[in-house]
Amino acid sequence: MIALDGYDLRLLAALQTDGRLTNQELAERVHLSASQCSRRRQALEEAGVIRRYRAEIDGERLGLGVTAFVNVQLSRHSEHNARRFRDVIADCDEVLEAHALTGDMDYLIKIAVRDLKSFADFVNTVLLAHETVAHVTSRIVIETLKSGGALPLRAGSGG
Amino acid sequence: MIALDGYDLRLLAALQTDGRLTNQELAERVHLSASQCSRRRQALEEAGVIRRYRAEIDGERLGLGVTAFVNVQLSRHSEHNARRFRDVIADCDEVLEAHALTGDMDYLIKIAVRDLKSFADFVNTVLLAHETVAHVTSRIVIETLKSGGALPLRAGSGG
DNA sequence: GTCGATCATGCATGAAACGTGCATAATCTA
DNA sequence: TAGATTATGCACGTTTCATGCATGATCGAC
CATH class of the missing domain: 3.30.70.920 (Lrp/AsnC effector binding domain/regulation of amino acid metabolism (RAM) domain)
Structure with a gap:
């Protein structure tokens, strides 16, 4: 189990709700820069914490x-x-x-x-x-x- | 129930699997232009067929x-x-x-x-x-x- | 079948977003 | 404390997005 800090958890919470948030939108929710959000999102993907993104269909x-x-x-x-x-x-x-x-x-x-x-x-x-x-x-x-x-x-x- | 043609269904299938596909990637899968994929994706979102996108977390x-x-x-x-x-x-x-x-x-x-x-x-x-x-x-x-x-x-x- | 209206489409393009190098700040370890 | 390592924001070239526009396709009336 990899170490997730508060920022990571907030990123996950945001992306679990809306998987298409831009890095800038993530930045506003998490209080990091857009580029840092991008890096952390990528790291979460590479670590397999984020497995994938799916469209939820009605x-x-x-x-x-x-x-x-x-x-x-x-x-x-x-x-x-x-x-x-x-x-x-x-x-x-x-x-x-x-x-x-x-x-x-x-x-x-x-x-x-x-x-x-x-x-x-x-x-x-x-x-x-x-x-x-x-x-x-x-x-x-x-x-x-x-x-x-x-x-x-x-x-x-x-x- | 709104009418979905073959292109729409293929878009849905692709986005259900990977919700972060770019319009260009969608275009390649569906054989429409990127701009048309963008428009159709937006239409599917606006119609509520695509409810949202979620990160799937492990x-x-x-x-x-x-x-x-x-x-x-x-x-x-x-x-x-x-x-x-x-x-x-x-x-x-x-x-x-x-x-x-x-x-x-x-x-x-x-x-x-x-x-x-x-x-x-x-x-x-x-x-x-x-x-x-x-x-x-x-x-x-x-x-x-x-x-x-x-x-x-x-x-x-x-x- | 023809014609006009309407809709769908691809191209072109300005704006938005992305991702990464770089310099700096923060953190960790001895 | 000092040096090494990691995290971070800024800047910026590249990619992607979304939309105007012209054109093609389809539809409906005649």
Whole structure:
């Protein structure tokens, strides 16, 4: 874990909210010069702290009316099955995230699709049709209270 | 839902992967001029299709060793309780996402914390300590197979 | 099909932003 | 304290952005 000072944390906070801030805008938020912000941003990128920048897209404007979380249990716990399931997940762009979890179900995946019909199709033709998958439990998102996945940053005091 | 042509979809795909691509780089990927990419990107932003750009940060480099999904059931279904729960969620930067779901549990929240101890603290002192919360089920992420939340884009044919 | 209106596009270009050399200040270590 | 190292802001050449303009493409009415 690399050492991050207060300036770094503030840069991260700013860029986590708006990844396209100019160096000058960062400078105003962080109270360093634009060139120093540029250097530090680059260092954070090179160190892998900032992995990448992404455009956050509004799924509804794309016609994606249904987001759901699906719990998946594999038929047999083996490295082979896990790898095959992993490949299925990687191939489906409907799958936004996928995590292996502790507990009775093996994986939790988050998917986004056009409507309930395509959701059912996805579950039946992609998940349940796959021989590694034994059991599936689905829950539809009816409301999103918080999104974006911004990580907590230690309360910085730098300045 | 606004009309997106093949060029728009390709721009979105490119920017969903790298939100800091220059207009020239976009031009090369999409086969339009840089100025047209600039205009279309602006239009997508103004239309709200692109909501924002975010830096994606590596939580582990921040010392966040535990990601977990927590199912939360409220003690009583009322608008008052829902609003109060919503406020709690909004106030905690450990909470990355929160969704109200169909099914037996009311909410699914995703959190990131330093370690298991801080996870237990969060559950006990934030969630369970809150009078609106009746029941909590937690599952720790042991591996992430896919992340970033990139939305599926219709296969575009523009060009 | 023709014509005029409208929209999309690339080119050109002035303004804005970037990134880095350099000199200086700040910090660290013996 | 002194020297070495690191962080910083300034200056500036290069890159990028955004927009006016002319032109091409598309649309709709006749």
